[in-house]
Amino acid sequence: MNYQNIMSQIITTAIEKRGQPENYSKGRKKMSRPGLHLHHIIPVSMGGSDDGSNIVIVTPREHFIIHWMLHRIYGGKMTVAFRMMIDGKYTTYRKINSKLYEKLVTEGIEQRTADESWRKKNAEAVRRTVKTQSWIESNKHALEKMHNDPQAKANHAKAMRERSQDPKWIAMHKEHLKNMHASESYRENHRIAMEKLRTCEKFQAGAKERGARLKDSNVWKEAIRKSSMKKRKPVIGINLNDGAIACFVGSQESNAAGFSDSKITCVVKGKRPTHKGHTWRYATYEEVEQYRPGHEWLELNKPT
Known part of the structure; x- marks a missing residue:
């Protein structure tokens, strides 16, 4: 061998x-x-x-x-x-x-x-370490190097992806956040930090600049559009004369077809019997899949 x-x-x-x-x-x-x-x-x-x-x-x-x-x-x-x-x-x-x-x-x-005692001891050791000037300088140097190194960025992203898929790490992280938010000292420190940020001109200017860039970003616009689409409530309308079925996802579609979204909502909530000869109710996922196959709403609300 x-x-x-x-x-x-x-x-x-x-x-x-x-x-x-x-x-x-x-x-x-x-x-x-x-x-x-x-x-x-x-x-x-x-x-x-x-x-x-x-x-x-x-x-x-x-x-x-x-x-x-x-x-x-x-x-x-x-x-x-x-x-x-x-x-x-x-x-x-x-x-x-x-x-x-x-x-x-x-x-x-x-x-x-x-072990609770070990966690407390370790947390105290970490707190002492991060307050030292040598650690601060070392960490600052490492972060600057990582931001300028594509390979380091890729390795960091890979490590974070692995962590985010590890059930043990997720459970531990949730427990840590829960304990942290339950701490009175943490909430007080967070409040003080936020007050400082609100009065910091540099932070405010940076936030406005990031907000402006974000609004001009196609990625942001697409995310907002998808979020809006996901929240829409599809409706089913049944024609009382011939039994024809109309299925709309959102007010834009129903208004474009000549119906009033507000009156459809009134029918759905039982405030009026019909609207334009149709009875209306909210549609299920299966009904949207049947009457509007391939609609984007289906992919965004796909059952897990």
Whole structure:
């Protein structure tokens, strides 16, 4: 078995999926989801550096397999590193494979994040960190670099897409928002911040400029049009003389056909019996699908 080729393939795939951080310390803050590990492609004990080009983001299972292969290829320090990776934490298990290792790591993370005392301790540590000038400068530099780097933007967008599809992350995020909004100190800080923004001329000018650009944007106009279309209530009209059926989605269509939207609404609400020889009621999705196939309203209100 060619361990070197297999290891290279795992690392290449991981880089294609998750990219590479700027360096080791900053990479720890840029995990695309909880439970990922940072791995030195060339181990530090063999002369590897902490530069981003030597760092890869891997899953616990991939990390286990890579270190096992390093142990098989080089022995010595790599064997010690592999033993330290598993013996220090999971001594109760006689034999550990990559799947079991990943399971244990994941369970450990879940237990830790569910611990209220750990969350408070971690939140306090984060608050202390973000107040330091070095962190502020480092974060500012990283953001500027990301905004100027198309690849970094793409990696960030990909990471956010992965997060938004992770049920555990969604549930955790909702719980965090719920707790945050329930906090009296948060609401007070938010109120103070909003008051400052309202009196900030630079912010007001920027908001007006963004609003003007948005109104001139075809994307914004299309979004407004679709939102309006989605909210329309389709109606069914049945001719009392010949039983002919008319189906309209919105007032524009009914008015264009010679009917009065306001009088149709009165019939629907029972305030008058008919309008222009028709009885009227709200249409169901299936009826619109039957009488107005292919209408845009159907796609916007498609049942999930």
